[in-house]
Amino acid sequence: GENVEQHPSTLSVQEGDSAVIKCTYSDSASNYFPWYKQELGKRPQLIIDIRSNVGEKKDQRIAVTLNKTAKHFSLHITETQPEDSAVYFCAASETYGGSQGNLIFGKGTKLSVKP
Amino acid sequence: NAGVTQTPKFRVLKTGQSMTLLCAQDMNHEYMYWYRQDPGMGLRLIHYSVGEGTTAKGEVPDGYNVSRLKKQNFLLGLESAAPSQTSVYFCASSYGASGGLHEQYFGPGTRLTVT
Numbered sequence: 001g002e003n004v005e006q007h008p009s010t011l012s013v014q015e016g017d018s019a020v021i022k023c024t025y026s027d028s029a030s031n032y033f034p035w036y037k038q039e040l041g042k043r044p045q046l047i048i049d050i051r052s053n054v055g056e057k058k059d060q061r062i063a064v065t066l067n068k069t070a071k072h073f074s075l076h077i078t079e080t081q082p083e084d085s086a087v088y089f090c091a092a093s094e095t096y097g098g099s100q101g102n103l104i105f106g107k108g109t110k111l112s113v114k115p
Numbered sequence: 116n117a118g119v120t121q122t123p124k125f126r127v128l129k130t131g132q133s134m135t136l137l138c139a140q141d142m143n144h145e146y147m148y149w150y151r152q153d154p155g156m157g158l159r160l161i162h163y164s165v166g167e168g169t170t171a172k173g174e175v176p177d178g179y180n181v182s183r184l185k186k187q188n189f190l191l192g193l194e195s196a197a198p199s200q201t202s203v204y205f206c207a208s209s210y211g212a213s214g215g216l217h218e219q220y221f222g223p224g225t226r227l228t229v230t
Contacts, residue, residue: 006157009155034219042223043205043221043222043223043224044158044205044221045221046218046219049218089157089158093212101212102148102163102173102212103160103219104174105157105158105159106157107156107157108155108157
């Protein structure tokens with residue numbers, strides 16, 4: 001089945017710097033890669049996602065890139081702010097014989113943005 | 116819309132006790148999921164349902180049972196709680212299969228402690 005590895009597990013940056021979180025996946029048939037943000041004590045919320053037919057997607061200060069050949073995708077946050085501090089999870093969709101399945105999540109990255 | 120709600124928010128059980136966690140969604144979603152979140156482990160799928168009256172096992176189903184008698188509700192049961200089931204439990208729902216590019220919406224979580 002699908003396996004998702006996420007690095008780093010913790011990341012500390014200064015306010016205004018950029019942050020990059022990387023994930024790799026094992027199933028070459030996976031076609032959907034969402035990123036979720038979870039603030040302390042809150043529920044995970046989708047912040048951006050990318051489909052396998054797209055190499056990059058941007059939404060204001062966040063962007064996601066996908067390299068299907070290497071089977072990895074990354075989250076980029078520019079001009080970080082203290083409110084970006086949270087745990088970020090990547091995920092990849094499972095496939096079963098061509099059918100679409102569930103999400104497999106990475107273990108998360110705790111991002112701390114220091115003022 | 117309330118979105119996805121969970122009952123209760125907190126619960127302390129003694130080893131061997133049973134309980135049921137209730138998840139409700141008002142978005143007319145077909146798919147519903149139960150995850151557990153443990154420190155450093157990300158979100159792991161326990162059971163899921165692709166429609167009313169159907170359930171299926173996820174990655175970590177042992178010790179749990181589920182039921183989906185109504186489309187809007189998804190119940191998670193612990194028949195004989197064990198300390199290893201101490202965790203934060205999240206319910207989620209989606210219009211279609213996540214592999215089919217449908218966002219999962221999460222509930223606020225239930226913090227369960229088994230002593």
